[in-house]
Amino acid sequence: MPAVPDTRLYLFAMLPDDVGGHLAVSNDIEPALPGLRLVSAARRHITLANLSMSDAPEDYCIQLAHWVMATVPPFAFRVVFDQCVASARSTLLKASRPLVGALEAQAHMLGMLRHYGLDLPGKAAPVPHVTLGYGHRDTGRVQPIDGISWLVDELVLVRSWHGRTWHEELGRWRLPVRRREAA
Numbered sequence: 001m002p003a004v005p006d007t008r009l010y011l012f013a014m015l016p017d018d019v020g021g022h023l024a025v026s027n028d029i030e031p032a033l034p035g036l037r038l039v040s041a042a043r044r045h046i047t048l049a050n051l052s053m054s055d056a057p058e059d060y061c062i063q064l065a066h067w068v069m070a071t072v073p074p075f076a077f078r079v080v081f082d083q084c085v086a087s088a089r090s091t092l093l094k095a096s097r098p099l100v101g102a103l104e105a106q107a108h109m110l111g112m113l114r115h116y117g118l119d120l121p122g123k124a125a126p127v128p129h130v131t132l133g134y135g136h137r138d139t140g141r142v143q144p145i146d147g148i149s150w151l152v153d154e155l156v157l158v159r160s161w162h163g164r165t166w167h168e169e170l171g172r173w174r175l176p177v178r179r180r181e182a183a
Contacts, residue, residue: 006162008052009061009170011109012045013079013102013152015130020044022148029084029093029132029145036091036133043167046079046128048106048155051113053124058159062170064116065157069173074108076153076175077101081130086141093130093148102128102152105175153177 015023020041023029051061078101081093106125114120157171 007058008050008160008162009058009065010047010158010160011049011051011065012047012156012158012167014154014156015041015044015046016150019148019150023132026145026148036135038133039131040165043165044130044132045156046102046130046152047126048102048128049109049113049120050124050126051118051120051157054118054120056118061118062157064113064118066171068109068112068116069155069157069171072108072112073155073173073175074105075101075178076151077105078149078151079128080147080149082145082147084132084143084145085129086143090134091132093132093145094142095128096144099128105152105155 023044024041051065052058054061056064077099079099080095080097082096083094085092085094106128110120110125153175155173155175156169158167158169160167
């Protein structure tokens with residue numbers, strides 16, 4: 001009998017093409033990358049939620065995510081990553097300060113999914129970061145970098161086929177921009 005594929009559902013914020021281009025030429029980041037197994041530019045993302053941490057059937061999780069995004073999506077938000085963190089397992093882009101907008105979007109999505117019946121633990125919401133690559137590096141090295149920033153105005157639901165480095169897109173949504181009141 002063939003093995004059952006290992007798949008997981010994630011809600012991602014993908015990096016815009018211009019950010020990927022900036023990372024490719026950044027003098028701050030390039031020294032941290034030699035020797036790493038790099039994540040392809042097309043697969044770099046911020047994971048906002050791991051929907052597979054629920055015991056609910058995958059089809060239900062997918063349908064519920066579609067419904068929430070179609071009816072009460074989170075607002076677009078800005079991210080600023082200003083640290084390159086190398087560890088024994090990976091090299092990440094991280095923020096020195098909490099990414100308030102990303103955390104609000106994450107809390108909104110998980111709150112709505114929980115409200116409508118998805119039992120998701122707190123660890124279904126990882127600390128927002130971008131994985132640049134995997135492999136052995138000096139542990140615990142945090143290097144400040146010039147801030148890499150963009151407006152996250154789109155979320156993507158993917159089925160990740162672990163071990164196959166493949167993300168199957170299941171939904172893509174534009175996020176509304178929060179209107180600011182004039183003073």
